[in-house]
Structures are given as C-alpha cells and as structure tokens.
Amino acid sequence: MAGSAYEALTVETLAARLGSVAAMRGTLGDPAGWRVREVGDGNLNLVFIVEAGNAGLIVKQALPYVRLVGESWPLPLKRSFFEYHALTRQAARDPGRVPAVLHFDEAQSLIVMEFLTPHVILRRALIEGRMPPKIARDLGLFMARTLFRGSDLSMATRERKADLALFADNVELCDITENLVFSDPYFEAELNAHTTPQLDAMVAELRTDRDMKVAAQQMKHLFAAKAETLVHGDLHTGSIMVTDEDTRVIDPEFAFYAPMAFDVGMLFANFWMAYFSQDGHETGGSRDAMRAFLIDTTEDCWSTFRGEFSRLWRSERTGILYQRSLFEDRGDALGSEQALDRILHDIWVDMLGFAGVEIHRRILGLAHNADFESIEDRDLRAACETKALKFGRQIAVNRASIHGLAEVNGLARRLQSGEVA
Ligand code: SR1
Ligand code: MG
Numbered sequence: 001m002a003g004s005a006y007e008a009l010t011v012e013t014l015a016a017r018l019g020s021v022a023a024m025r026g027t028l029g030d031p032a033g034w035r036v037r038e039v040g041d042g043n044l045n046l047v048f049i050v051e052a053g054n055a056g057l058i059v060k061q062a063l064p065y066v067r068l069v070g071e072s073w074p075l076p077l078k079r080s081f082f083e084y085h086a087l088t089r090q091a092a093r094d095p096g097r098v099p100a101v102l103h104f105d106e107a108q109s110l111i112v113m114e115f116l117t118p119h120v121i122l123r124r125a126l127i128e129g130r131m132p133p134k135i136a137r138d139l140g141l142f143m144a145r146t147l148f149r150g151s152d153l154s155m156a157t158r159e160r161k162a163d164l165a166l167f168a169d170n171v172e173l174c175d176i177t178e179n180l181v182f183s184d185p186y187f188e189a190e191l192n193a194h195t196t197p198q199l200d201a202m203v204a205e206l207r208t209d210r211d212m213k214v215a216a217q218q219m220k221h222l223f224a225a226k227a228e229t230l231v232h233g234d235l236h237t238g239s240i241m242v243t244d245e246d247t248r249v250i251d252p253e254f255a256f257y258a259p260m261a262f263d264v265g266m267l268f269a270n271f272w273m274a275y276f277s278q279d280g281h282e283t284g285g286s287r288d289a290m291r292a293f294l295i296d297t298t299e300d301c302w303s304t305f306r307g308e309f310s311r312l313w314r315s316e317r318t319g320i321l322y323q324r325s326l327f328e329d330r331g332d333a334l335g336s337e338q339a340l341d342r343i344l345h346d347i348w349v350d351m352l353g354f355a356g357v358e359i360h361r362r363i364l365g366l367a368h369n370a371d372f373e374s375i376e377d378r379d380l381r382a383a384c385e386t387k388a389l390k391f392g393r394q395i396a397v398n399r400a401s402i403h404g405l406a407e408v409n410g411l412a413r414r415l416q417s418g419e420v421a
Pocket of ligand 2: 041239
C-alpha cells in the first residue's frame with residue numbers, strides 16, 4: 001500500500017491492507033490470523049489494536065476531519081507526520097518513555113507502534129482512585145529532558161532551526177489550541193458547552209472578567225510567540241498510559257515549538273482537575289487519600305522537573321544560550337545559577353497561567369474531561385467544576401505573585417473544603 005492514495009482503514013480491511021508491512025508481519029505473523037479491534041476514544045483519530053497469539057501492535061491513523069465533531073471540521077492528515085517526528089525526538093531525549101515506532105506510512109497517515117499492555121490511560125486510573133506510584137517522577141523527568149533537550153539551551157542551532165521550520169507547519173493543530181484553549185472559553189463560541197443551568201452564572205461572570213480575559217490572551221501571546229522548545233502540545237492525563245511500574249507518554253500530534261511551561265501547565269491542570277473531581281467519585285468510599293496523592297504528585301513532579309532541569313543545565317548546556325564561556329569558564333558559576341533560577345521562575349509563573357486556562361477550557365469549551373463528565377449527578381459535577389473554575393482563575397490572574405506549590409495547593413485545599421468560596 002506504500003504510495004497509494006489515502007484511505008481510512010476499517011476493522012475489515014486492515015489485515016488485507018497492512019498484511020505486507022514487514023514490521024507487522026515480523027511481530028504478528030500471517031495476517032490471516034490477525035484479530036483487529038478499533039478502540040479510538042480520543043477526539044481525532046482511528047486507533048486499532050491488532051493481535052495474533054500473545055503479540056499485539058497499535059495502528060493509529062489520522063482521519064481527514066475531527067472525529068469528535070465530524071466531517072464538517074476538516075483537519076490535515078499531516079498531523080501523523082508531526083506525531084511521528086515528535087515521537088522519534090522524544091524517544092531520543094527521554095528513552096523508554098514513549099511507545100516504540102515500528103513503521104510510518106506518510107501517504108496513509110498511519111503509525112504502527114508498540115501495543116502498551118497492561119497499561120491504562122492515566123485519566124481513567126485517577127477516576128477509578130488508583131495511585132500509580134511512578135507518575136510524578138517519570139513525568140517530571142520526561143518534561144525536563146524533552147523540554148531542555150529540544151531547546152537552544154542544548155541543541156545545535158542549525159538543527160534546532162530546522163526543527164522549528166519542520167514543526168511550524170503544524171498550523172491547524174496549533175489553531176485548535178489557540179482557539180479552543182485560549183479564546184473560546186471566554187465568549188459564546190459555537191461549540192462551547194458547560195453544565196447548565198448550574199454553571200450559567202459562573203460562566204457569565206468569567207466572560208466579563210477583564211483580568212481573566214487579559215491573562216488568557218497573555219498566555220495565548222506567549223504560546224504563539226515564544227518558540228522555545230519542542231513541546232508535546234497536548235500533555236494531559238489522557239495522553240499518558242500507566243501501570244504501577246511504567247509510565248508512557250502518547251499522542252504528540254500537537255507537537256510544536258512553544259514555551260516550555262506549556263506542557264507543564266497542561267499536565268498540572270489535569271492533576272488539579274482530577275483533584276477537584278474526586279468528590280464526584282466517592283461512591284466506593286472517601287477519596288481523601290486520592291486527593292492527598294494528587295497534591296503530592298504535583299509537588300514530587302515539580303521538584304523532579306526542577307532537579308532534572310538543573311542537572312541538565314549544569315551538564316548539557318551546549319546550545320547558543322547562556323554559554324559556559326560567559327559563566328563557568330570565567331569562574332562565574334554563580335552567574336549561571338542565577339540565570340537558571342530566573343528561567344525556572346519564568347517557567348513557574350507561565351505554568352500557572354497555562355494551567356488556569358486549561359482548566360477553564362475543559363469545563364467551558366468543546367473538549368471536556370471524563371474526570372468531570374463521568375459524574376452523573378449534575379449538581380455534584382457542577383459543584384466540582386465551580387471549585388476548579390475558581391482555582392483556575394486565581395492561579396492564572398495572580399500567577400506573578402504566587403510563590404510556590406505550597407501556596408497553590410493550599411488554595412486548592414481551601415476551595416475543596418469550602419473554607420474559601
Ligand atoms: C478538536 S480537538 C479537541 C481537543 O482534543 C485534543 O486532545 C486536544 O486536547 C484538543 O484541544
Ligand atoms: Mg490526543
């Protein structure tokens with residue numbers, strides 16, 4: 001099928017169409033014995049699990065439209081090209097943290113990759129009250145390594161500029177983020193939805209909140225203008241698969257050169273949304289331990305991120321920025337540490353802004369989170385969402401004067417307990 005015109009796969013056609021792909025045959029044997037299921041539950045693509053005996057592979061294929069909305073919203077197939085190239089770079093920058101790629105077919109916009117089993121989507125695990133013990137460390141390391149090593153702090157400038165140009169073409173997926181994350185939540189955009197009527201008053205308040213609108217646009221400005229590193233671009237808990245022993249980051253089709261803080265803010269927003277949603281998942285008993293786990297996860301993940309970023313700063317700073325020739329080589333290690341502190345501070349402040357808007361868009365925009373959506377009692381869901389919306393507003397608007405996670409998580413606890421309304 002190499003070189004033939006794009007055609008979406010189906011459960012019925014997959015074996016016949018991919019049966020001659022060497023990487024698939026090598027793992028799965030004769031296609032006559034393949035068992036095929038379509039399991040895509042994301043917003044955009046087809047995802048097939050193909051099994052034979054005890055072996056399995058994933059085939060992910062882009063559709064020429066947004067699956068969540070339908071053919072009325074066309075979307076370029078080229079996103080699988082960006083996903084493939086992002087996966088290869090992430091695999092080199094943090095080995096073992098993304099699924100192995102076995103085959104890429106650009107014309108068919110499909111990637112054949114490792115079948116992660118018995119992994120589950122992290123969001124699902126958190127909704128079920130599971131506490132995967134390694135996520136904070138694995139994700140802190142992943143963010144530090146991919147964000148540092150994709151930037152001008154580390155890469156040869158010619159190579160980085162070539163990558164910047166390559167990923168700059170991911171225009172339509174950036175456009176989704178630019179509109180859905182930073183703008184749509186703050187006006188009556190056509191595809192918006194929220195828990196109604198319970199949130200109506202809160203939504204009206206947010207849409208007339210000048211400070212919040214300015215904060216959201218400042219974050220959009222940064223996202224659009226600060227081409228700092230290759231970000232994953234959609235690093236939420238639905239883009240992570242886990243077991244107790246392993247953490248994998250999947251789905252980097254939104255990859256783009258953007259601020260380092262973007263991935264960190266997205267991820268932390270999703271931890272905080274999981275925190276505020278726990279009230280809605282207490283049918284099996286109290287979720288106090290789960291809430292404590294999520295707070296600890298933000299703290300451990302941030303401290304791992306800072307630690308690894310600092311280690312890389314001291315040992316791998318080979319790019320054009322903050323050259324050693326200006327600092328360490330002149331006996332000014334303190335100057336280099338001062339610059340590191342400034343950079344980590346900027347990531348911290350921007351992370352809070354990105355986290356705030358990510359929380360808002362998952363409650364007010366098109367693409368919602370199962371953390372809240374799976375709460376059937378709409379009054380209870382709205383109560384959880386209201387706390388999250390208030391939290392998002394506080395951290396985004398006040399980001400420059402918030403000094404640490406103790407303060408942010410203190411706010412989360414006070415909103416959760418009702419001490420702050
Ligand atoms: C129309 S796509 C909506 C959302 O799904 C993806 O996972 C991204 O988060 C995007 O914003
Ligand atoms: Mg995705």
